[in-house]
Amino acid sequence: MNKEHLVPQMLLRPWPFPRGAGRIVDKFFSGLHFRTNEATVQTTDGFAMTVNPNELIGRHIYLTGEFDRSIIEILCNFSQPNDVLLDVGANIGYVSACFLKNVQGSRAIAVEPQEGVLKLLRANLPPDRSTIVPCALSDTDGEVWFQTNKANSGAGRIVATGGQDAIRIQTQSADRLFAHASTSRIDLVKIDAEGHEKTIIESCLSHFDRLHPRAILFEDSAHDAPQISAMLTQIGYKTFGIEKSLVSLTLTENKRAHDYIAVSANREIPGPARNSYGL
Known part of the structure; x- marks a missing residue:
């Protein structure tokens, strides 16, 4: 201990x-x-x-010794050896590090804009298996206000105007990210951006259509899941809410949740995911 x-x-x-x-x-x-x-x-x-x-x-x-095991469990069940994870809102790298530990030959692209958090992220991810993108993923290249939260770095978010504890951060469009990420594949995506998920997914949509990751996990603190689901349906995904209990995870359709997963209809789903979630 x-x-x-x-x-x-x-x-x-x-x-x-x-x-x-x-x-x-x-x-x-x-x-x-x-x-x-x-x-x-x-x-x-x-x-x-x-x-x-x-x-x-x-x-x-x-x-x-852990944090939000539900996301780790789902990512690992949907993974295959040598997969590439795009981790948007990587924070200190717990999700990416768990993915790299549990998925043989895997790589992670970790996107995180907070300078203080980036120091820990760089310490926690092996450089030979990860790419760190020190900015916020959005729909344009530029600079925006970002509201930090000293008690919970995961609650930091893009805001319209500056205030106490707000900082300026760099944003990067999906076009620029995918042009410079040094990868020809993305197999899994995790997006935790405190209300900016819809903008991110809309920006990434053509790239998701081209690369077709097996599954896209996203948080929905802004209640944009219906619109996000509709966008992803157009490129061949089916979206499920993630229901959590002490001992089980269930993927449900047409039910409000905090976390969601969009599953590709065009990629083979690994056995652990099929068996665990009835896919």
Whole structure:
């Protein structure tokens, strides 16, 4: 276990269910203070990560060894050896690092605009298997305001005007990203952009049609899922809401959810995904 706050770790690290430990962290241990803003910890997947335990994502990984296992589980079930993951909103790299650890011969393209977070992202991803894009993916090349959140770096988002804790960041269009990403394939996509998902997917649509990733996972904090689903349907995808319980994940049609997955009708679906989700 890690050096500080041993009692929460003794409770949370043996947690027997695939989900739920994070809610305990948020409800009972969100106020914990750590002496350092940078610690190297061991994850439940057996690799080390450098995190900031005084913000939400780092605190989860420090205390439990993991963060949002649902996304990792789905990505791994839909993956095949040598797959390439496009991770938009990569943050400190937990999703990409888990993907690289669990999928043989895989590569990750990690997109993240926050300078302070990028330091940890670069430390956490192997340079020989990853490409880091230090900007926000959007519909244009340029510069925008970005509202940071010191307590939860994953809650940072693009905003119309600057304010307290807002910074200027660079944006990159999908055309530029795919021209410079040094890859001729994308097999899986994860997008977590705090309300900017629709703009990102619209910008990427022609490239998704051309490369046809096997599955596209996206968060929907802006409630744009119907419009996103309609766009992806036009290029051969079927969208499912992701329902989570302590012990299972279910993919459901036509039901509001927080996270969604669009599955290609033109790519073979790996056996673990077919068996787990009835596809």
